[in-house]
Structure formats: C-alpha cells, structure tokens
Amino acid sequence: MIIRPMTPDDVHAASAICLQAFTIGVAPSLSAQGVATFGGVASAEAFTARLQGDNVILVAVDEGKVRGVAELKEGRHVAMLFVAPDCQQRGVGRALMTALLTHARAPLITVSASLPSVPAYARYGFVCAGDVATASGLVYQPMHTPHHIAAPVG
Structure with a gap:
C-alpha cells in the first residue's frame, strides 16, 4: 500500500469511497439534510476545489x-x-492517519467525528472535546488531540 497526495485523477475514486463508506456507516443515523450536506462535501467537484486550497488530501x-x-x-x-x-x-485508516498527522501545523488537531467513528478516532489518541453538536444536518462529536501524541494507540 502506498500513501500519497491526492491528484485530480483520484477525485472520483476518493469521492466514491467516501460516499460508499458514509452511506453504510453514517447515513442511516442522519436526516435527509445531513445526507445531502455530506454528499456535497464529498463530491468529486468539492474535492477538486479543496485540492486548490490549504488542505492536505492523501x-x-x-x-x-x-x-x-x-x-x-x-x-x-x-x-x-x-x-x-x-x-x-486492514490498517488503511491507521496508515492514512499516521501520514496525515505528519502535515499538522498546529499543536492541537481537531475533528468533528461522526458518532459511529468516535471509537476509531479514540484509537488515534483523540478525546471528546465538548458536547455532541449538529450542523447542516450532520451530527458530530468534537474531538481533539495534541498532534505529538496522535500516533495510533492500539
């Protein structure tokens, strides 16, 4: 397995993975608004736009x-x-998170974790940082970790 920066040629495959995993693991617990919000964020067009911004996408x-x-x-x-x-x-998420955190530029790394993903982020050293919240139909748990300890713990 290779971890590398996303290129414009990858956006459709990346979008499809996000939408498939989201549909199976997260969408059943959300409103139609939340599902639609995520669909916009995970679209190939949205990924293409974010490739031009101050984001690292691997x-x-x-x-x-x-x-x-x-x-x-x-x-x-x-x-x-x-x-x-x-x-x-199979270690794919672990490898991605480890590589991603090498690009951290802040002492505190945050995530708005979907509720089903909270245990996974906890394995990477993230802790809950406030109450469950909702934005545009997406329900999430704010979490954070100092990036120097964000290597997987388990």
Whole structure:
C-alpha cells in the first residue's frame, strides 16, 4: 500500500469511497439534510476545489486502486478519513492517519467525528472535546488531540 497526495485523477475514486463508506456507516443515523450536506462535501467537484486550497488530501493506493482518503484542513483539522468498506480493519485508516498527522501545523488537531467513528478516532489518541453538536444536518462529536501524541494507540 502506498500513501500519497491526492491528484485530480483520484477525485472520483476518493469521492466514491467516501460516499460508499458514509452511506453504510453514517447515513442511516442522519436526516435527509445531513445526507445531502455530506454528499456535497464529498463530491468529486468539492474535492477538486479543496485540492486548490490549504488542505492536505492523501489517498491510500493498493494494487493500483484508491482504497482510502484522508484530509487535513489548514494543518489543524481532520476533515475526512474514509476507507473503502471492503478494506476496513486492514490498517488503511491507521496508515492514512499516521501520514496525515505528519502535515499538522498546529499543536492541537481537531475533528468533528461522526458518532459511529468516535471509537476509531479514540484509537488515534483523540478525546471528546465538548458536547455532541449538529450542523447542516450532520451530527458530530468534537474531538481533539495534541498532534505529538496522535500516533495510533492500539
């Protein structure tokens, strides 16, 4: 498996992975508004636009195919971490998170974790940082970690 920066050629595969994993793991617990909000954020067009901004977007590639995607916004906020459902529990997310955090530029790294993903982020050293919140139909748990301890713990 190779972890590398996402290129414009990867945006459709990355979008498809995010949407597939989200649909299976998160969407059933959200309103139609939340599902639509995420669909916009995870679209290929949105990824293309964010490639031009101050975001680091990495992909995990295995056997020539994108298997996962992770995004760090402004060097301080994990905005995406998704692994293809058939590749989960195989170290792809761990490899992406480890690589992503090497790009951190702030002493405190944050994430707005979907409720089903809270245990996964906890394994990377993130802790809850406030009450569950909702924005544009997305329900999330604010979490953070000092990036110097954000290597996977388990």
